[in-house]
Structures are given as structure tokens and as C-alpha cells.
Amino acid sequence: MKDTAMYIPTFDDMLAAHDRIAPYIHRTPVLTSSFLNDLTGAELFFKCENFQKAGAFKVRGASNAVFGLSQAEAQAGVCTHSSGNHALSLSYAAGRRGIPCNVVMPRTAPQAKKDAVRGYGGMITECEPSTTSREAVFAEVQARTGGDFVHPYNDPRVIAGQGTCSREMMEQTDGLDIVMAPIGGGGMISGTCLTLSHLAPEVQIIAAEPEQADDAARSFRAGHIIADDAPHTIADGLKVPLKDLTWHFVSNHVSDILTASEDQIVGAMKLTWKRMKIVMEASSAVPLATILANKDRFAGKRVGIIITGGNVDLDALPWTNGTESDQ
Template identity: 80%
Template sequence: MKDHAPLYIPTYDDVIRAHERIAPHIHRTPVLTSSFIDGMAGASLFFKCENFQKAGAFKVRGACNAVFGLDDEKAATGVATHSSGNHALSLSYAAGRRGIPCHVVMPRTAPQAKKDAVRGYGGEITECDPSTSSREAVFADVEARTGAEFVHPYNDWRVIAGQGTCARELNDQIRDLDAVIAPIGGGGMVSGTCLTLSSLAPHVEIYAAEPDQADDAYRSFKAGHIIADDAPDTVADGLKVPLKDLTWHFVSSNVTDILTVSEAEIVEAMKLIWKRMKIVMEPSSAVPLAAVLKNREVFAGKRVGVIVTGGNVDLDRLPWMTA
């Protein structure tokens, strides 16, 4: 099983082409603010709300770029991936828009809301155990059986270029940012942000935020090489996957720092945004705000873009119901 399309480091020109390709299939998502949260943070925060994106998550950008970039012959066999949720439903959405099959391997523990969304968009799910090794082993069987085009959730230049369109919009919507912070799991969004801002606004500091209980990116960043956990346990279900070579290229070269937060801090930040901004967002999306509030001295007085990555949460199993 290959990790991504032929190894290629995307450029900002790829982001521009991706934006043109996916424009008919995505939303230009809004940027919201909260004076109350600004007061708590001691900074001016600008929330790029990808929870309002098609399919409810930023990942539809990369998925659409990969799907609509295929030639007709490759597209005919469909696409396939492994994902804990948002990439799975985003690829299913994109494949449905193009009218091609989509095969998805998902952990059996993935939120039911995400499984329902995949099936709603026409994706076919094969379940696996909640570990990276199981996910990749089961996927190898699915790939061999279907012959579908593999679209990796993040370690794919087409996906990274698509995710880079989010920061491109943010840079256009809010000028003079000092920093941008996004959650990190496999690093697709952070890589796309690095790719875009290194060209458009190289002075902007890029931070990644990660759960303490799934801190392999943090430990990799400090060690200078990839350290992968097989099955981390965190309420932020979208951040359980490890970095790969292509995302590590961007993270190791362009990220200012990776900040970690506790499970309790994630839940409190999620509740704060729900209560004060009245928007539905998933636990993974709360990690950046939790990191800003925990590290006020880092962001004090700055204009900070906060990428809210998705809003696909199981309303019957909200984290504070069991926290």
C-alpha cells in the first residue's frame, strides 16, 4: 500500500489551481469573532469556521481537489481511503458529486454521526480496530479488492494543496495577522497552512495544537524526527493519526511551535465556543483555542487566526456528558 500519490512537494501554484478546481464544490467559510473570548485570551482571535464547510469539515477541500483532479479513466474505478471520520465523509461527498464509487475504512469507534454522513453521501464503509496498524492493514485489503485510487487523508500532495485554500481565504479575509493556529493530527491542515502562508505572508507565525494524550507530533517536533503512536486515546477523535513524510516536511520546516493541552482543557474550550459563539464544533476543533488560553503569554496582544476545522459531532455523546 502506498502512502500517497507519487512523491511530490506541492507549491503555492498547486494551491491556486486547487482553489479554482474546487470552487464550485465548497463554501468560502466565514470568519467570526468574540469580544468575550478575546478578553479571556488577551489577544484578537479570528475564527475561520470550517465547521460551516460542505460536509462539515475543512477536509472537503483536499478531497475535492483529489477527486476532481483525476482523469476519467482513474475516476471510473472510484476512490478509497482510511479515516476516522471527516476525510471519509469529505471524500464520499466529493465522489458523490463526481458520480464515482468511494470505499472507506473507518475505526469501529468512530462517531456515529460521521459514519452516518459517509453512508449518506454514498460511501461504502469497512470497519477496523481503532489503531493505525489495523486501519492500514484492512485498507490494504480494500485497495486490492477494488482497485480504487487511494486518496490518503493527509499525506497526499493533492490533499495538502486543497487544504492550503483555507489559509488562502483567511489571508484574504483578515489582513495583518501575526499568527495562525490549527489542530494537528496527521498534519494535512497545518501543512496546507504552511504552504500557503510561506508564500503569501511569510512573517505569520504558524502554531499547531495537539492533545496531551495524542502528542506524537509534539514529541516528533522536539526530537527532530517522526515519532508515531499506534493507538492514542483522546476525546479529539480527529487527531489520533501520526505525521507522515510529506506532512513532516512542512511541519518540521515551517511551524513555529506545537502546543499541547489536556482533555479537560479541550472540553472547556469546546463548551466556551458553543456557549459564547453559538456554533457547533467538534472536540478536535477546540484544541487550538484551548492552546491559546493555556499559553496567553505567547499570543498576548497579537492578531491570531484560529482554524475551526469541523463540526461533525455526535450530539448524543457530547464530551461533557461523560467528562
């Protein structure tokens, strides 16, 4: 296995990943909405990873990592830390290969995601809702289990797997001006950069982030990584900071990072549920929220939007008395 701390994945790695994971993922549909097109003045194309296996795009990268392990490497299983979607995706992939999966999750992670992890056979160790606690507890778990560490996003195998999503989207649409995805640690955006810089370098890549967890936007403007330890936002999947591999792609290929308020995120989430009749997470609503807040910038453009996941705690929706749990 290549050194995951140093190796920058290539376009060939993405192509190999797509072949490797094909038996274990869905080729998710691209949906459109005339209502949302009229509302934004743009042509929007939604790549629906909320329909993906395990309910999120992260199953792509997780499957690439798990099924890329040699027999010897796979003996001790895999381990990771995650607020939810990577944890359940790695558990799904490990279950398909028949190897153990240990995950460290914040105690405040959405119950629906914890239940899914356990349902796929993953074993959870809980930590406090901060990056510091997450990494400290994980070090103990990895030392105890000896599993192969599959980082949620700062791993070339994961980034190559995530890049398969935008490859499919470009095949499913007749040319795009912009591709947008949410950004937390930057795994999906990095995969998007990896693929589009080769397939369609003319396409702008714009990331979307919550105002209350805007460390990627501040990093982008400062020219170096700025990491927040424990931000608070309903977009529970976007609370983690950029790392060296994802920063490489963000700093070299992303055109801009836009932010949205909590109210704007909820509004976009509700609008998509109502008009497109699909379930998406709060994290997935951030790109549409930023488009609605910056209509002039997107007017007349063909915009691909990656809906990253649909694992929602239906007992704690952000427009009811509860809120999506903090990480």
C-alpha cells in the same frame, strides 16, 4: 497524475486547487468574539470550517483529489481510511462526480460521521481502532476495488486543497501575527505552511495537539517522526501520526506545537459553543485550549484559528455521561 508518494505540492498547485474546487465548497466565514478577545488578551479570528460542505475542512483536499482525476483514473472510484471527516468528505466529493467511494473506518468512530459517510454514498469497511489495523484492512479494500487511494493527509493533492483555507483567511482578515490549527496527521497544517510561506512568510504557524495524543509535538522536538499506534483522546480527528509529506512542512515551517489536556479541550469546546453559538468538534477546540493555557504568549497578537470541523455526535458529548468515540 503526479507521484503522490514523492511530490511536494507547490503554491501553484494550491492556486489551481482553489479554482478546481470552487464549485463544490463554501468560502467559510471568519467570526470574532469580543468575550474571547477579552479573556485571552489577543484578537482572535476564527475561520469556520465547521460551516464547510460536509461539515469539515477536509472537503477541500478531497474535492481537489477527486476532481483532479482523469476520466480513466476515476473509473474505479476512490478509496481511503479515515476516522471520519476525510471519509465523509471524500464520499461527498465522489458523490458529486458520480464515482464509487470505499472507506475504512475504525469501528469506534463517531456514529454521526459513519452516518454522514453512508448518507453521501460512501461504502464503509470497519477496522480496529489502531493505525496498524486501519492500514492492513485498507490494503485489502484497495486490492479488491482498485480505487485511487486518496490519503487523508499524506497526499499532495489533499495538502494543496487544504492550503486554500488559509488563502481565504488571509483575504478575509487585515493581517495576522499567528495562524493556528489542530494537528494530527498534519494535512491542514501542511496546507497552511504551503500557503503562508508564500503569501505571508512573516506569520508564525503554531499547531495544537492533545496531550494524550502528542506524537507530533514529540516529533517536532526530537527532529524526526514519532508515531503512536492508538492514542486515546476525545479529539478523535487528531489520533493519526505524521507522515513524510506532512513532516516536510511541519519540520520546515511550523514555529511550535502546543498541547492541551482533555479537560482544557472540553472547557474550550464548551466556551465556544456558549459564547459564539457555533457547534465545533473536540478536535477544533484544541487551538483555543492551548491559547487559554498560554495567554502571555498570545497577548496583544492577532491570531487566526482554523475551526476544522463540526461533525459532533450529539448523543455522546464529552461533558455528558458519554464521550466522543475513540478512533
